Amino acid sequence: MKSIVCIKRVPDSEARIRIAGDGRSIDPSGVKHVMNPYDEVALEEALRLKEAAGEGSVTVVSVGPEASKEILRTALAMGADEAVLLQCAGSPDGLAIARALAAEIGGRERDLVLFGKQAIDDDNMQVPAMVAELLHLPCATVVVELEIADGHVVARREVEGGHEVIEFDLPAVVSAQKGLNEPRYPSLRGIMAAKKKPLEVKEVELRESKVEILSLEEPPARESGDVVGEGAEAVPELVRRLRERALL
């Protein structure tokens, strides 16, 4: 089983987000970055598939700045065999990222291309299905269960009120939802071994963005409201206030 896992470097979910002086991006200073949490799930799935098959490889690919080497090393420490950084500058949109990934992945042997379902910073939830379309591969997004036998895949993806069952043959694209598995932590041995694994850096020219960011603003502050009272005695007042707002 040969898998390629696409991983993105994102600000930690606890990070305080400050808008930069240009009013169109965020100020990166002092922000701690991590591997996108859904990408850990995707990577874990690839590692388990390789372990179960007893053969194969796991390649991790990231598009981003030099600092993205850090998450690639984490991926190697978790058990990936090799890493590729597509180093770039500029303002890419999802499609530009997808094109860069598709160009790299298209030239490689692979049975499965795995993604996280969504990057927790830009929240676009678009790169995986774009890559699938660009490579003309079958695709299941937001997958919570994956069964693979003899090159045939049965995937269950999260939809409103249930799980959609979708079937296709390898090679294919899958994006991982939480719950698919519980990602492992890198072991000390893994961290040591990672130092000897290949991490290739390629400079890439990204295509111009078709989605242009005009401005970035802080969300309108939500004013803290009223505590109408304490305990069950406060209930009639709460219900009155809700009815006043035509909510009941």
Place this chain on the structure above:
Amino acid sequence: MPQGRVLAFAESRDGALRPVAREAVTAGRELAEALGSPVDAFLLGPPGIAREAAALGAYGADRIFVAENDAFVNYAPDASLRLCAEILGRETYSAIIFPASAQGKDLAPRAAAMLDRGLATEVTGLGAEDGVPVAVRPVYAGKAIARVTFTDLPALISVRPNVFRAEKRPGEGLVESVEVAPEPSSQRVKGIETGERETLDVSEATVVVSGGRGMKGPENWAVLEDLVDALGEHATLGASRAVVDAGWRPHGEQVGQTGKVVSPTLYFAIGISGAIQHLAGMRTAKTIVAINKDPDAPIFQIADLGIVGDLFEVVPALAAEIRRVHAES
């Protein structure tokens, strides 16, 4: 740029239009008004869906393109793309609107790659400048709001459920049937497995009752189910990650940064502290009600209304009071 029409994807499931279909058409109409152009809709479904499709006229759809086939009882991504391409061959469009539903979030990026156009997802506001759509979308889990525009048209946009409320207007739509083959298709959708009872999804409900670790254990959820029941058919359950991770509730109910993003009219946070990752999923709710025994819980900082107290006393009293006032009116 050439002025075009707006096209909305009207999602169906099991031969019925989904509520987000009407929302996509309503959002499309809002944008079309800003652009000064008409809005059309397209959908796929099993034979008979065309009759339902006509109802979209009341939400502003001028022309409704329908592809009927038994195979379209399930989501059919490849056929949906073929229908979309066929319509784009007939008319000039400035924008294509999808619902940011499970189907829409899967289909819109495929369409963007096929058409080589930009996509803005989970959009919460729409307008136009100089004939080009401008979309507003939360990023960084709602910690910032981006305004984006597009260098090429049509612009692809998916709209967050419950934000653009479906709104009727006088007028009728013209239904046009279009032949689309279900094959070839590289993936086959077999159907949807639902739990014992099909519940309203937390991302689409207009009232959400979410429980957190303060619920103490899964055996206590009857208290929240009873409140949902008192609130009526548009209400459903949600959960914090703490209770999902503990295995008390299914992941499908999780609200937050790594769960679902919801924008209901009314959100109850019960026994939930209000961690930043939880707020990321519900801060755009119209009204937030918090019930928590800790007066310093951060949830009170964003709640519109709150009660400090033991949820096991407050919630049953609340369900009873709601039933009482409903019975009176």
